[in-house]
Amino acid sequence: MSQKITLSIDVMGGDFGAKVTIPAVLDVLSAESHLHVILVGDEPTIREHLGESAEQFKDRLRIVHTSQTVEMDELPSKALRGKKDSSMRVAIDLVKSGDAQACISAGNTGALMATARFVLKTLPGIDRPAIISEMPSIEGETFVLDLGANIGCTAEHLFQFAVMGSELVTAMRDIEAPRVGLLNIGEEEMKGIEEVKKASALLAASNLNYIGYVEGDNICKGGADLIVTDGFAGNIALKSIEGAARLIAHTLRQTFVGSLYAKLCMLFALPVLKKVKKHVDPGNYNGASFLGLRGIVIKSHGSADRNSYANAVRIGMHEAAIDIPNRILRRVETTLSNREVD
Numbered sequence: 001m002s003q004k005i006t007l008s009i010d011v012m013g014g015d016f017g018a019k020v021t022i023p024a025v026l027d028v029l030s031a032e033s034h035l036h037v038i039l040v041g042d043e044p045t046i047r048e049h050l051g052e053s054a055e056q057f058k059d060r061l062r063i064v065h066t067s068q069t070v071e072m073d074e075l076p077s078k079a080l081r082g083k084k085d086s087s088m089r090v091a092i093d094l095v096k097s098g099d100a101q102a103c104i105s106a107g108n109t110g111a112l113m114a115t116a117r118f119v120l121k122t123l124p125g126i127d128r129p130a131i132i133s134e135m136p137s138i139e140g141e142t143f144v145l146d147l148g149a150n151i152g153c154t155a156e157h158l159f160q161f162a163v164m165g166s167e168l169v170t171a172m173r174d175i176e177a178p179r180v181g182l183l184n185i186g187e188e189e190m191k192g193i194e195e196v197k198k199a200s201a202l203l204a205a206s207n208l209n210y211i212g213y214v215e216g217d218n219i220c221k222g223g224a225d226l227i228v229t230d231g232f233a234g235n236i237a238l239k240s241i242e243g244a245a246r247l248i249a250h251t252l253r254q255t256f257v258g259s260l261y262a263k264l265c266m267l268f269a270l271p272v273l274k275k276v277k278k279h280v281d282p283g284n285y286n287g288a289s290f291l292g293l294r295g296i297v298i299k300s301h302g303s304a305d306r307n308s309y310a311n312a313v314r315i316g317m318h319e320a321a322i323d324i325p326n327r328i329l330r331r332v333e334t335t336l337s338n339r340e341v342d
Contacts, residue, residue, distance in 0.1 A: 004034055005320045007102050007313065008094040011041035012069040012087040014106025014302045014309075018042075021106065022049040024309035028317070029057050035317060036060045038100055041069070041087040066090050070111045072302055079111035080118060088112060092119045095295040101320035102296035104287075104313055106304055112297065113149050113290060120295040123325065125332040128153075129292035130161045131231070131299065132168060134285045135241055139222030143169050143178075146228075147288060148235035155198030158182070158228055159206070160332075162199075164291040165226045166208050167331040171322050173225070181214030181224035183233060188213075199228075207338060287312030289319060291328065296320055 011021045018041065025037055039046050043065035047054060054061070068086040070079045083089060088107045094100040096119050105112050109131075117129055132145035145165045150157060162180050169178040182200050184192040192200075192213065203210040214224050219237060229237070256266035286308035290297040296319045300312035 003321060004036060005032075005102075005317050006036040006038065006100050007104055007316050007320070008038045008040055008064075008091040008100035009313075010087045010091040010103065010105035010107055011039050011046055012066075013108075013112075014300065014304060015072065016303075017069075018045050018049045020304065020306055020309050022046065024304075024306045025313060026050075026053050026057070027306065027310045028313045029060060032317065038062055038064055038091075038094055040064045040091040040094070041066055064090060064094070070107050072108050074108055074111055076108070076110040076114035079108065080114050089115055089119070092116050092295075092297065095297070096120055102298060102316040104298045104300060104309075104316045106300035106302050106309060106312075108302075109148065109299060112299055116290055116293055116295075116297045120293045120297070122292050123294055123329050123332060125329075125336050126160055126164070126292040128157055128160075129290050130164065131234075131288045132165055132291050133238070133288035135219055135238070136245075136285065137220050137222040141285070142219055142222065142224060143226045144219060144229070144234055144237065145226075145291065146231040146234050147238050148231045149290070150231040152232075153195065153230035155195045155202055158195070158199035158230065159202040160292070162203055162208055162210075162226070162228045163206075163332055163335050164328050165228060167328050168289065168291060168324060169226050171324060171327050172318065175225055177209040178225035179223070180208050180210050180226045180228060181212065181218060182210075183227050183229035183237075184213040184215065186213065187215065203228075206335065284308070284311060287315035289315065289324070291324075294325055296324055 009025055011018050029035055043063050046063050066085050066087045068083045070083055070086045070088045088105055091103045092115055095103045128150050130146035131149045132143055133147055134141040134143055143165060145161050166178050166180055169175055184196055214227055218224055219227055256262050286301050286304050288299045298312050298316040300309050
């Protein structure tokens with residue numbers, strides 16, 4: 001029998017709040033008998049959207065009422081200081097207290113990271129948390145971090161990201177020695193800024209499966225299981241790929257509505273198009289992990305729909321089941337001790 005997993009859900013976060021979060025959570029509850037959830041937010045709103053499901057899942061669902069909500073455009077400092085009873089803050093507090101094994105939120109990214117870091121703290125040996133997620137590639141998927149938490153990174157920060165990300169890929173994808181690439185403007189050794197060059201030297205001297213510099217096209221082309229970069233470049237890459245996926249989808253729709261012949265062609269091509277959409281749709285990769293914290297926090301895209309949010313919930317379940325923070329802690333301790341010996 002699968003182990004019991006309890007997740008705290010920031011019901012009010014995101015562009016659509018309870019209209020999306022609750023139906024998505026109910027979908028996962030229906031499919032996963034070992035899942036328990038704590039729905040955090042305005043109780044009347046939660047009960048309104050739960051309907052009869054409140055009774056159906058009464059043994060695996062409870063509600064924690066909060067009086068505040070963090071707005072999507074709210075300053076992280078304001079949310080951290082002034083909204084201690086927000087659905088976001090209380091959902092993270094439940095991870096800190098041990099009542100939940102992971103928190104899922106579609107709320108304001110900056111506020112979520114600031115709050116999570118303040119409440120949960122970073123793991124020993126980790127200076128900064130980083131955001132990691134999968135992106136579609138020719139080979140299947142590629143993990144990329146950091147995706148926006150850290151704008152300016154030292155070589156040591158990038159090295160720590162690689163250690164954390166490598167352990168996550170091993171745990172989530174059962175790859176014993178993930179191929180780690182360092183994002184750069186070229187594969188030649190002389191290219192790149194100084195901190196990237198220093199990070200490359202650190203990675204080359206480590207026990208990670210470091211394959212050297214990779215360029216932006218490797219994210220989708222493949223060749224690496226994990227690509228490491230700072231949050232500035234990583235976030236631009238993420239948004240560019242999401243935009244390209246939407247452009248492809250829009251172009252295909254426009255192409256197939258042009259004439260009766262085009263519509264007939266679409267009918268024959270529909271099974272193939274569905275496979276393409278499944279592989280490149282950003283929603284199917286929704287759910288970014290905040291690595292380096294003493295607890296699991298999963299960030300859903302703010303505009304996620306029901307299916308996309310459910311994917312973020314499943315990622316939280318998976319990470320909780322394999323205890324990602326402790327796996328990373330052990331990996332970091334081992335790596336640091338090896339460096340001290342060297």
